[in-house]
Amino acid sequence: MSADLATDTALRSRVEDFLYAEAALLDEWRLDDWLQLLSEDARYEVPSTDRPDGRPDTTLMLISDTRPMINARVTRLNSRKAHREFPWSRTRRIIGNVRVLAVETDGDLQVTANFAVYRTRSGRTHVYAGRYRYRLRPRGEAFQIAFRRAELDQENLDEHGTLSIIL
Amino acid sequence: MTYRNELVVDDRESGVFRVHRSAMTSPQVLADERAQIFDRCWLYVGHDSEIPKPGDYVRRTVCGRPVIFLRDSAGTVRVHFNTCTHRGATLCREESGNTRVFQCFYHAWSFDTTGRLIVTPGADAYAAGFDRSALGLRAPARVESYRGMFFLNHDEHAVSLLDYLGGTVEYLDLVFDQAEEGMRVVGGTHRYSVGANWKLMVENSIDGYHAPTVHATYIDFVKNSGGGQNKAALGTGAGVDLGGGHTVIESTAAWARPIAYWEPFFGEEARPEIEAKRAALTDRYGVERGTRMAETFRNLLIFPNLVINDVAAITVRRIEPVAPDRVALEAWALAPHEEREGSAALQRRLDSFLTFLGPGGFASPDDVEALESCQQGYAAQPDVAWSDISRGMSRIPLPDDELQIRTFWRAWASVLDSAGFPDRVEGVESPGTTRTSAPAAAGAVRS
Numbered sequence: 001m002s003a004d005l006a007t008d009t010a011l012r013s014r015v016e017d018f019l020y021a022e023a024a025l026l027d028e029w030r031l032d033d034w035l036q037l038l039s040e041d042a043r044y045e046v047p048s049t050d051r052p053d054g055r056p057d058t059t060l061m062l063i064s065d066t067r068p069m070i071n072a073r074v075t076r077l078n079s080r081k082a083h084r085e086f087p088w089s090r091t092r093r094i095i096g097n098v099r100v101l102a103v104e105t106d107g108d109l110q111v112t113a114n115f116a117v118y119r120t121r122s123g124r125t126h127v128y129a130g131r132y133r134y135r136l137r138p139r140g141e142a143f144q145i146a147f148r149r150a151e152l153d154q155e156n157l158d159e160h161g162t163l164s165i166i167l
Numbered sequence: 168m169t170y171r172n173e174l175v176v177d178d179r180e181s182g183v184f185r186v187h188r189s190a191m192t193s194p195q196v197l198a199d200e201r202a203q204i205f206d207r208c209w210l211y212v213g214h215d216s217e218i219p220k221p222g223d224y225v226r227r228t229v230c231g232r233p234v235i236f237l238r239d240s241a242g243t244v245r246v247h248f249n250t251c252t253h254r255g256a257t258l259c260r261e262e263s264g265n266t267r268v269f270q271c272f273y274h275a276w277s278f279d280t281t282g283r284l285i286v287t288p289g290a291d292a293y294a295a296g297f298d299r300s301a302l303g304l305r306a307p308a309r310v311e312s313y314r315g316m317f318f319l320n321h322d323e324h325a326v327s328l329l330d331y332l333g334g335t336v337e338y339l340d341l342v343f344d345q346a347e348e349g350m351r352v353v354g355g356t357h358r359y360s361v362g363a364n365w366k367l368m369v370e371n372s373i374d375g376y377h378a379p380t381v382h383a384t385y386i387d388f389v390k391n392s393g394g395g396q397n398k399a400a401l402g403t404g405a406g407v408d409l410g411g412g413h414t415v416i417e418s419t420a421a422w423a424r425p426i427a428y429w430e431p432f433f434g435e436e437a438r439p440e441i442e443a444k445r446a447a448l449t450d451r452y453g454v455e456r457g458t459r460m461a462e463t464f465r466n467l468l469i470f471p472n473l474v475i476n477d478v479a480a481i482t483v484r485r486i487e488p489v490a491p492d493r494v495a496l497e498a499w500a501l502a503p504h505e506e507r508e509g510s511a512a513l514q515r516r517l518d519s520f521l522t523f524l525g526p527g528g529f530a531s532p533d534d535v536e537a538l539e540s541c542q543q544g545y546a547a548q549p550d551v552a553w554s555d556i557s558r559g560m561s562r563i564p565l566p567d568d569e570l571q572i573r574t575f576w577r578a579w580a581s582v583l584d585s586a587g588f589p590d591r592v593e594g595v596e597s598p599g600t601t602r603t604s605a606p607a608a609a610g611a612v613r614s
């Protein structure tokens with residue numbers, strides 16, 4: 001991280017606001033609105049728990065969605081037939097340690113943040129903990145998400161059973 | 168208690184098959200299963216492609232017992248119990264790696280990759296009767312392999328692995344022969360557990376009946392992505408009792424397969440490559456076998472707890488009982504070596520895997536929901552004591568009938584009764600019991 005970026009609190013503040021707003025949309029299950037935040041070429045990844053460094057062209061991931069797959073994921077979650085999420089779970093995303101790591105030559109921001117996502121359903125609450133990696137594309141004062149990746153600290157999903165929400 | 172009749176009712180005269188739900192909740196049943204099934208049957212450990220080089224190892228827990236699955240310095244694949252022979256500490260504490268020596272962190276006893284004890288610090292403190300050569304790492308009674316798949320058995324008198332696999336070999340070959348340079352396990356493991364009895368996961372893995380309901384959103388997705396066009400697939404195929412508790416559903420591919428059935432889901436650019444793979448299989452194995460390899464789905468259960476689903480991708484799923492109401496899963500993707508890392512072919516296969524399978528897929532989470540809801544019902548509803556698994560007893564079984572699930576349960580009950588494996592079921596289980604008209608139902612709602 002360059003010294004300029006580390007001290008650019010105005011930029012970091014805008015990034016934080018954006019990530020908090022995104023988290024609110026996901027927590028409120030406003031998934032169609034959430035899709036509006038994504039670029040047309042957006043990707044969403046979650047590596048397997050034993051390979052947090054995993055890549056989708058070499059490694060079995062948990063999630064490796066192109067934009068059409070993200071749309072399909074939302075369509076599924078909006079239906080009444082995604083049984084693991086019907087009725088929807090309650091989720092609460094806590095995001096912190098937001099850092100803007102770099103500005104790419106095309107202007108995209110490399111951002112990382114820590115997360116704790118609580119999911120409550122059927123009398124149980126469990127937490128997904130880990131690190132986000134984002135590529136954010138500036139659009140005026142706001143951003144578009146070109147890439148988002150959630151790397152889990154959990155060694156397995158023994159507590160969770162599934163990853164049925166959008167992390 | 169006898170398991171047959173008391174917990175598993177197999178009434179072929181009436182065409183009724185029921186399982187008592189205490190089979191899913193009783194600690195005594197799990198204790199019996201550990202003694203009669205898991206201590207005597209061949210249990211999958213891993214594939215040798217996971218440990219390609221001398222010294223490579225992975226840790227694994229096989230039906231409760233932690234083991235090290237490794238390739239020794241001379242290249243031989245071995246399985247050691249992962250416990251120091253000195254005082255019992257866990258010897259290998261990393262998930263995977265490469266080593267020449269395993270040194271216990273407790274007192275530094277050290278073992279080479281063959282399991283031989285090579286270092287006991289302060290060796291002069293031991294008397295003459297101390298026999299270091301008898302204190303090597305312990306191993307399961309038997310370790311054998313087929314096509315790189317290594318299994319262990321705790322019963323030294325067990326039949327050979329090949330004899331045990333019996334009728335499943337034909338189906339394993341249909342999977343492994345798809346590769347020109349051999350199959351490998353791709354890095355990355357789906358590790359998760361489910362609040363349900365392990366046998367519910369077995370049932371679910373070979374259950375064609377639930378797909379239209381539980382997986383409606385997946386089927387919608389396939390249709391919306393231009394897939395599921397193989398009309399010939401509807402209602403084809405069969406569930407088969409392979410003997411020895413093993414069973415398979417084989418049916419015409421309902422949607423795309425990386426090897427080798429193209430649909431628009433894969434993209435137009437992938438079409439020539441996939442069709443060339445299909446042609447290569449036909450060249451190599453003839454039209455009949457080549458077409459079968461390319462264009463059929465296989466859901467194979469190797470008794471008691473290994474599932475190989477060769478569908479939109481190939482998954483190897485190991486089912487690990489943890490408690491009566493908890494099962495742990497490990498699932499891997501199998502891919503041909505010639506689908507190199509970073510290639511479009513491998514990414515296509517992995518994407519195809521993920522759309523359906525795994526904790527983040529479009530289908531598996533809903534299976535987990537179904538299984539947990541069943542298990543919760545068993546605990547809360549003791550007045551409703553039986554599950555019905557009779558579907559298809561009066562006809563040649565279709566893929567969405569329940570013969571394959573009955574096959575598992577028949578073997579399960581018979582082995583628990585120490586009666587060995589039951590005879591294979593061929594043909595119709597309950598001829599002469601076909602319904603000629605729907606039963607009258609009071610107050611039935613017509614759709």
